[in-house]
Amino acid sequence: MVAENPRVFTIDEAGRRIVAANLVVAGAVLLAMMLLGLTMRLGQSGWLEVPPARFYQIMTVHGTGMIGIAALGGITVMWYFLSQYVRLSTHILTANLLLFLIGVVIILTADFIGGFAAGWTILFPLPTHGAVWPAEAAFWHLLGLMLVGAGLLLVALDFGRALIARYGSLGRSHGWPQLFGLSNDPLPPPTVIAGTMVTIVTTLTVIGGASIMVPMMINALNPAFTINPLLAKNVIYFFGHSLANVTIYMAVVVIYELLPLFAGRPYKASRIFVAGWTGSTIMVLIIFPHHLFMDFAMPQWASGMAQVLSFTNSFPAMLVTGFGALALVHRSGIQWSLVSGLLFLSLFGWLAGIVPAVIDATIVVNSVMHNTLWVPGHFHFYMLLGVIPMILAFMLYLTRDRLGRSPEKDSDMWALIVYLGAGLGFVLVFLYSGRHSVPRRWAVHWPEWMVYDRFASVFAALVILAAAFFIVRFLIGLRHFLSGR
Amino acid sequence: MKHGGIVGIMVVLLFGTAALWWGSDGFTTFTAESARRLDVARSPRPLPAVALEDQRGETVAFEDFAGKVVLLNFVYTRCTTICTVLGSEFEQLRDEIEHSELEGRVVLVTLTFDPEHDGPKQLARYAERYGGADATWHFVRAPSMDDTRRLLRAMDVVVVADGFGGFVHNAAIHVIDPRGRLVRIVDSDAIGEALALARELA
Amino acid sequence: MLSYRSLVAAGLLLIAAVPPLAWWWEASLVRHMLMQIPMLVLAGFLLGTLVAPSPDLGVREERAGGIAAVLLATFCVTFWMIPRWLDAAVASHRVDAIKIMTLVLLAGLPLAWGWPRLGPVARGFVWVQAISMAIVLGLLYLTFPNRLCNSYLVNEQAILGIAMLGIAGFLGLAGAVPVLFGANNGSPAPRHPGARVDP
Numbered sequence: 001m002v003a004e005n006p007r008v009f010t011i012d013e014a015g016r017r018i019v020a021a022n023l024v025v026a027g028a029v030l031l032a033m034m035l036l037g038l039t040m041r042l043g044q045s046g047w048l049e050v051p052p053a054r055f056y057q058i059m060t061v062h063g064t065g066m067i068g069i070a071a072l073g074g075i076t077v078m079w080y081f082l083s084q085y086v087r088l089s090t091h092i093l094t095a096n097l098l099l100f101l102i103g104v105v106i107i108l109t110a111d112f113i114g115g116f117a118a119g120w121t122i123l124f125p126l127p128t129h130g131a132v133w134p135a136e137a138a139f140w141h142l143l144g145l146m147l148v149g150a151g152l153l154l155v156a157l158d159f160g161r162a163l164i165a166r167y168g169s170l171g172r173s174h175g176w177p178q179l180f181g182l183s184n185d186p187l188p189p190p191t192v193i194a195g196t197m198v199t200i201v202t203t204l205t206v207i208g209g210a211s212i213m214v215p216m217m218i219n220a221l222n223p224a225f226t227i228n229p230l231l232a233k234n235v236i237y238f239f240g241h242s243l244a245n246v247t248i249y250m251a252v253v254v255i256y257e258l259l260p261l262f263a264g265r266p267y268k269a270s271r272i273f274v275a276g277w278t279g280s281t282i283m284v285l286i287i288f289p290h291h292l293f294m295d296f297a298m299p300q301w302a303s304g305m306a307q308v309l310s311f312t313n314s315f316p317a318m319l320v321t322g323f324g325a326l327a328l329v330h331r332s333g334i335q336w337s338l339v340s341g342l343l344f345l346s347l348f349g350w351l352a353g354i355v356p357a358v359i360d361a362t363i364v365v366n367s368v369m370h371n372t373l374w375v376p377g378h379f380h381f382y383m384l385l386g387v388i389p390m391i392l393a394f395m396l397y398l399t400r401d402r403l404g405r406s407p408e409k410d411s412d413m414w415a416l417i418v419y420l421g422a423g424l425g426f427v428l429v430f431l432y433s434g435r436h437s438v439p440r441r442w443a444v445h446w447p448e449w450m451v452y453d454r455f456a457s458v459f460a461a462l463v464i465l466a467a468a469f470f471i472v473r474f475l476i477g478l479r480h481f482l483s484g485r
Numbered sequence: 486m487k488h489g490g491i492v493g494i495m496v497v498l499l500f501g502t503a504a505l506w507w508g509s510d511g512f513t514t515f516t517a518e519s520a521r522r523l524d525v526a527r528s529p530r531p532l533p534a535v536a537l538e539d540q541r542g543e544t545v546a547f548e549d550f551a552g553k554v555v556l557l558n559f560v561y562t563r564c565t566t567i568c569t570v571l572g573s574e575f576e577q578l579r580d581e582i583e584h585s586e587l588e589g590r591v592v593l594v595t596l597t598f599d600p601e602h603d604g605p606k607q608l609a610r611y612a613e614r615y616g617g618a619d620a621t622w623h624f625v626r627a628p629s630m631d632d633t634r635r636l637l638r639a640m641d642v643v644v645v646a647d648g649f650g651g652f653v654h655n656a657a658i659h660v661i662d663p664r665g666r667l668v669r670i671v672d673s674d675a676i677g678e679a680l681a682l683a684r685e686l687a
Numbered sequence: 688m689l690s691y692r693s694l695v696a697a698g699l700l701l702i703a704a705v706p707p708l709a710w711w712w713e714a715s716l717v718r719h720m721l722m723q724i725p726m727l728v729l730a731g732f733l734l735g736t737l738v739a740p741s742p743d744l745g746v747r748e749e750r751a752g753g754i755a756a757v758l759l760a761t762f763c764v765t766f767w768m769i770p771r772w773l774d775a776a777v778a779s780h781r782v783d784a785i786k787i788m789t790l791v792l793l794a795g796l797p798l799a800w801g802w803p804r805l806g807p808v809a810r811g812f813v814w815v816q817a818i819s820m821a822i823v824l825g826l827l828y829l830t831f832p833n834r835l836c837n838s839y840l841v842n843e844q845a846i847l848g849i850a851m852l853g854i855a856g857f858l859g860l861a862g863a864v865p866v867l868f869g870a871n872n873g874s875p876a877p878r879h880p881g882a883r884v885d886p
Binding site: 490493494496497498500501504505508509514515517518519520523640643645648676 | 754756835
């Protein structure tokens with residue numbers, strides 16, 4: 001078993017077509033969701049008239065859609081690189097895309113026509129009863145989510161099947177025998193270890209999601225059928241937090257696989273790497289009570305555990321990745337390009353994003369900050385500067401920068417600088433507003449807050465321009481990728 | 486057949502969903518209690534003609550209440566739990582009825598499903614706990630166990646032994662219209678709803 | 688082998704479905720849901736293995752047919768998990784007869800035909816759905832404050848809820864342990880990376 005990273009990635013024609021289709025959908029939905037995000041900020045800044053009812057529908061679609069494309073894009077990145085080591089199914093990836101598209105259509109209808117506007121993490125029983133939209137809209141929104149989740153589950157199960165066929169068990173493909181000194185075989189490649197983690201976490205996440213969404217769907221149709229709201233909230237955040245979180249663990253393999261191309265050295269797994277990923281596998285799944293600090297009925301040990309885990313959660317996988325990447329490029333004479341630039345941008349976003357996250361997960365801070373814009377600041381840091389640049393780097397690598405040697409144009413570097421600068425500005429405005437107690441999820445802002453919203457709107461528009469530039473570049477190069485060379 | 490399997494999946498999905506839809510009245514009715522209520526609301530049920538006996542030992546029948554709305558509940562007098570609550574809820578209902586234009590047009594009937602133990606004497610004693618029987622509130626039994634069973638079955642009321650010598654049963658207010666048909670079933674504490682229905686029907 | 692299976696199936700049917708005993712199972716919610724119904728499905732499954740066409744035809748159509756069969760079994764079992772129909776089976780002998788027949792013929796039998804034809808991904812999908820369905824039912828029966836079935840007491844409901852959660856935990860462990868710690872040595876790397884298979 002050789003743990004080298006393959007230097008040239010191969011993919012057959014059916015695989016190319018479905019990977020391209022996934023990325024086109026992810027890119028298009030990303031831009032659409034970014035525009036919806038801008039609409040919300042414009043509405044808050046007073047520059048655009050957005051009726052509150054519409055604002056909350058937009059907020060719901062924006063949040064759900066962004067998690068959806070982060071998962072779709074992330075799982076495509078993972079699928080492409082994992083397929084270099086194990087045999088994966090294109091049919092399953094196609095089924096996932098179909099389920100995703102059907103789910104998106106249902107969610108858009110339920111939200112914009114049906115009026116469902118309870119946000120991405122819905123809190124029982126509010127979304128189904130006593131709300132301004134019909135309970136059927138909640139039913140259909142949840143059904144759409146279920147379909148997207150079912151698609152992800154199929155891909156995760158296919159990963160699991162392929163990993164077991166190749167390595168014997170998920171424990172082995174996670175590198176556990178080597179970690180515990182039971183085997184001296186070479187470790188599996190980093191992508192295989194990360195793929196194992198994604199398989200486990202995604203499967204458990206979908207079990208949790210289905211276990212809570214089915215009762216909520218029944219409740220929407222039959223109010224007499226009720227569930228314990230605190231229990232529901234726990235399961236919802238087990239599902240919601242883990243799913244949002246696992247997208248970065250899907251997309252991060254782009255760093256393990258592409259950075260070596262630029263640095264000219266392989267990225268190898270080590271026992272510390274395995275330990276880090278094992279820690280993250282476990283912690284991702286039990287950290288969610290940090291969303292429930294404001295629920296005083298929660299047992300204290302759960303909050304305490306969540307606080308401690310929030311401090312340590314991201315560290316293992318993130319630190320081994322960060323240090324690994326730095327060691328990899330240190331004195332390697334790395335070639336700087338749009339793709340390697342985006343890879344470093346995403347590493348920065350992931351590493352720096354920990355700071356606002358940890359602050360938010362501290363109970364004494366959380367009890368005053370949880371409902372401020374600090375929280376969107378935290379997750380936009382991860383998403384906008386972490387997950388999305390990873391997916392963009394993959395798109396651009398595939399279509400125009402396959403060997404990292406394409407000549408870079410000035411416009412590329414400008415786009416990168418604008419994305420980083422405006423993206424950072426955008427999230428810092430969120431954090432700064434949160435620091436000054438501007439509440440989150442308010443459609444209408446006081447005039448005193450509008451100056452922040454206006455800065456945010458400008459930054460958001462610039463980020464969208466840069467992202468559109470990357471996506472257009474990707475679309476232009478798509479034929480080149482599909483032709484196979 | 487090239488796509489036999491896919492067609493099979495589609496057919497199963499279609500028929501399976503249809504069966505679940507039918508079996509839960511469009512995913513709204515999952516329990517026998519809600520199914521019974523829905524069915525009664527859709528198609529009112531005539532009550533079997535059975536001889537009843539009230540707390541004075543006099544023979545009565547549902548026909549005697551023809552032209553009036555009857556609000557009916559089921560109890561057994563030894564009951565120390567839900568029937569006590571049912572009793573005080575009917576007491577409130579009587580108050581409301583006797584202080585409104587509904588007096589004489591709406592009557593309350595409490596029927597025991599345990600006629601072998603609950604004779605007129607026990608019924609009268611039970612009635613005393615809530616201020617006694619009067620022209621508005623009648624306490625009755627169907628002396629024959631067969632008749633009692635016929636009544637329970639006609640309304641889909643299920644009585645189960647609770648393992649401690651008592652019974653567990655559907656607690657609800659059964660609304661009977663002036664033509665003697667069971668037209669609605671509402672929660673036992675839905676006093677306002679029961680009164681509104683009575684007002685509508687009377 | 689053949690007669691042994693048919694004997695077990697006949698024995699299960701005798702114990703689970705023939706009246707005085709059938710009523711005894713149905714007198715308790717836990718016995719009804721967790722003993723009688725599984726026995727009926729198992730009896731159907733055993734019968735299915737006796738009369739099923741050979742399962743190793745290996746074409747993709749077979750896979751889809753397998754999915755259809757397992758889906759049919761899922762719908763059938765789900766239907767009888769609706770409290771209303773559980774009640775109806777207790778209240779009416781006709782409904783009970785339909786329950787017994789459908790669980791044997793539309794759940795157990797197709798399961799025996801479909802399961803061997805499912806690929807690992809489809810089996811995993813069924814596994815995940817079974818776990819979340821057990822959790823849903825467990826939470827429902829455990830936390831619902833009123834009686835779900837007119838024929839049963841509320842304390843039995845709580846016992847059933849705990850049992851359902853136990854089943855979910857058992858299914859989870861039974862699936863996770865071999866998947867995480869299985870002793871299989873795996874197979875060599877694909878010769879053509881990026882080549883795909885039918886799962």
